Amino acid sequence: MTSAAVDKDAGRKSVSSAFARPVWKHGLYAAAAWLLAAIVTAAFPDVVPWGSRDVFVGLLLGGGAVLAGLAFSVEKLGGLGRGLIHYGPWLIALGLWFALWELITAKLGWMPKPFFSPPHGLLHVYIVDWQRILICIAYTARLWTIGFFSGIIIGFTGGVALGWSKTFAYWGMPVLRLIGPVPASAWIPATFFLFPTTFQASLFLVALASGIPVAILTASGVNSVNRAFYDVARTLGANNRYLVLRVAIPAALPHVFIGLFMGLYYSFAVLVVAEMLGAKYGLGWYLQFQTAYSAYANVYAMLIIMALLCSGLVKLLFVIRDRLLGWQKGVVQW
Amino acid sequence: MVATTLRAASANAAGLAIDFQTVSHQYDLDGQPLPVLRQIDLNVGPGEFIALLGPSGCGKSTLLRLAAGLERPTTGDVLEDGTSIASPDPSRVLVFQDPTLFPWRTVRDNVAIGPEARGVLAGSQKRIDDALRLVKLEAFASAFPHQLSGGMAQRAALARALVNDPHLLLLDEPLGRLDSLTRLTMQEEILSLWRHAGYTVILVTHDVEEALLLSQRVIILSERPARIKSEVVVDLPYPRRRDDPRIVAQRQTILEFLGFSA
Numbered sequence: 001m002t003s004a005a006v007d008k009d010a011g012r013k014s015v016s017s018a019f020a021r022p023v024w025k026h027g028l029y030a031a032a033a034w035l036l037a038a039i040v041t042a043a044f045p046d047v048v049p050w051g052s053r054d055v056f057v058g059l060l061l062g063g064g065a066v067l068a069g070l071a072f073s074v075e076k077l078g079g080l081g082r083g084l085i086h087y088g089p090w091l092i093a094l095g096l097w098f099a100l101w102e103l104i105t106a107k108l109g110w111m112p113k114p115f116f117s118p119p120h121g122l123l124h125v126y127i128v129d130w131q132r133i134l135i136c137i138a139y140t141a142r143l144w145t146i147g148f149f150s151g152i153i154i155g156f157t158g159g160v161a162l163g164w165s166k167t168f169a170y171w172g173m174p175v176l177r178l179i180g181p182v183p184a185s186a187w188i189p190a191t192f193f194l195f196p197t198t199f200q201a202s203l204f205l206v207a208l209a210s211g212i213p214v215a216i217l218t219a220s221g222v223n224s225v226n227r228a229f230y231d232v233a234r235t236l237g238a239n240n241r242y243l244v245l246r247v248a249i250p251a252a253l254p255h256v257f258i259g260l261f262m263g264l265y266y267s268f269a270v271l272v273v274a275e276m277l278g279a280k281y282g283l284g285w286y287l288q289f290q291t292a293y294s295a296y297a298n299v300y301a302m303l304i305i306m307a308l309l310c311s312g313l314v315k316l317l318f319v320i321r322d323r324l325l326g327w328q329k330g331v332v333q334w
Numbered sequence: 335m336v337a338t339t340l341r342a343a344s345a346n347a348a349g350l351a352i353d354f355q356t357v358s359h360q361y362d363l364d365g366q367p368l369p370v371l372r373q374i375d376l377n378v379g380p381g382e383f384i385a386l387l388g389p390s391g392c393g394k395s396t397l398l399r400l401a402a403g404l405e406r407p408t409t410g411d412v413l414e415d416g417t418s419i420a421s422p423d424p425s426r427v428l429v430f431q432d433p434t435l436f437p438w439r440t441v442r443d444n445v446a447i448g449p450e451a452r453g454v455l456a457g458s459q460k461r462i463d464d465a466l467r468l469v470k471l472e473a474f475a476s477a478f479p480h481q482l483s484g485g486m487a488q489r490a491a492l493a494r495a496l497v498n499d500p501h502l503l504l505l506d507e508p509l510g511r512l513d514s515l516t517r518l519t520m521q522e523e524i525l526s527l528w529r530h531a532g533y534t535v536i537l538v539t540h541d542v543e544e545a546l547l548l549s550q551r552v553i554i555l556s557e558r559p560a561r562i563k564s565e566v567v568v569d570l571p572y573p574r575r576r577d578d579p580r581i582v583a584q585r586q587t588i589l590e591f592l593g594f595s596a
Contacts, residue, residue, distance in 0.1 A: 226434070228430060228432065228434045229434060229436060231399075231404055231428070231430075231434075232428075232430070232434050232436075232447070232494075233447065233451060234404065234422045235402050235403075235404065235422045235423075235424070235426070235427050235428045236424050236427065236447050236448035236451050236452075236494070236498060237422070237423065237424040237448055237451045237452040237498070238447075238451035239451070242450075242451045246447075246450070246451075247436070250436070250438045250439075251436070251438070253438070325438075326478075327437055327438045327439075327478045327479075327480070328437070
């Protein structure tokens with residue numbers, strides 16, 4: 001009796017999965033939205049030519065076709081599929097936004113002309129100017145990498161010394177408290193004649209911007225380590241080296257990471273300003289240079305790249321923090 | 335079985351004698367001297383288990399810190415087997431009221447701190463495992479402290495002390511924060527570990543009954559600055575029962591010393 005009921009249920013289940021497989025509705029709507037954007041772009045003439053229109057239409061149609069296909073197969077993609085389903089509404093909004101954006105810029109010309117560009121105008125920039133953009137990314141990457149890492153290494157080491165040694169703290173803390181609050185960009189005029197090259201001046205600025213918050217927070221982290229941890233380690237036979245490397249530093253790491261996040265944001269800010277003032281290449285230089293030529297499409301195209309690069313680095317730091325501070329779960333929430 | 339292997343690995347793990355010689359100690363509180371100990375004379379024999387009882391904040395913990403070598407007495411001297419104690423040493427370990435496990439280390443890595451700090455980690459792997467088994471935490475070796483209950487954390491702290499083969503175990507109210515059932519189990523564990531290993535134990539506690547159940551001698555301290563008010567020898571065989579009339583009688587005596595006449 002019971003087994004029969006179970007069988008009946010099982011039968012119904014298999015039937016439903018075979019014939020009425022769920023369709024990802026948002027995927028279908030998104031495909032329709034992207035198709036709409038493609039039609040708007042292709043069907044009406046541009047008020048002025050922007051270039052790369054056909055490429056953009058092709059990309060929209062291709063994207064729409066992929067979304068339409070995914071609407072029936074997304075379930076099979078596992079984790080990636082779940083991510084797509086989560087962002088379904090965003091994909092619809094993106095298609096609608098492309099259509100609206102095309103309409104008010106290229107098709108109706110409502111937005112003032114040199115300042116606003118349709119999406120295919122930005123695409124055109126990537127297609128035409130990709131070599132120069134890559135060179136700029138490479139220049140900025142070199143400046144940021146050297147500046148940021150030398151800044152945080154010096155800041156971290158200095159912070160540990162300030163937090164650990166009373167002598168260091170006596171001489172160092174007043175200086176750090178005095179200089180720390182000054183925005184790194186205020187140093188720009190001085191650094192450009194203090195250093196022989198603008199590259200070195202920019203390096204100094206980025207290192208300063210990222211190093212100071214790391215130094216301050218590392219020092220306060222080392223300072224606020226539970227004294228009982230030191231007592232425990234000392235009764236178990238630890239020497240000073242052990243106390244610094246295996247007790248003070250790991251215990252201070254949550255503070256250090258707050259400093260790293262602050263330093264990361266400050267380094268972006270001062271990096272772009274420094275590049276605008278006296279660099280040959282670089283993201284900040286590119287923005288400045290293209291604005292001077294009223295090439296606003298290039299400016300927007302570069303802003304999108306900068307957004308992706310900066311948020312990517314922030315995300316990377318989050319991943320590293322979660323790796324190193326996994327032990328914090330349940331201890332501190334932030 | 336595990337306890338015997340831990341002991342066998344350290345045949346020399348006998349207790350050491352601690353001698354407080356007219357020890358007075360004071361702290362500096364905002365420029366004002368704060369006397370905490372006054373003229374303490376106390377001999378603890380090798381392998382003896384003594385308990386320190388007294389009002390809270392009277393300076394009991396300071397006595398343990400002096401014996402551990404974390405501080406030097408202002409006047410007087412503390413001797414181990416006849417030589418003055420100048421600095422901390424893993425042969426004298428202190429277990430605090432809070433487990434003070436390092437939250438960034440797993441239970442096993444916490445237990446490994448002593449061997450690691452002394453540079454003998456590679457040769458101590460088996461001892462670390464033995465110590466974990468001794469406090470029944472082998473299943474939680476890779477857990478982080480925040481995943482442990484209060485009793486488990488305190489057992490881990492005990493394992494972290496015992497792995498160093500102490501000759502003197504200083505217990506600063508190690509059971510103070512535990513619920514009463516966990517407390518009873520831990521009291522039995524501390525007792526059986528001491529009876530197997532033979533180290534000297536100085537236990538600071540608030541609990542008169544705990545002192546009487548565990549120790550051979552109860553030292554009663556006065557209000558701060560603490561001096562020794564009295565001492566009660568508990569000459570009873572283990573295991574002891576809390577309803578033993580002799581324990582009940584001594585409990586009464588001690589409470590009277592502490593100022594409760596009920």
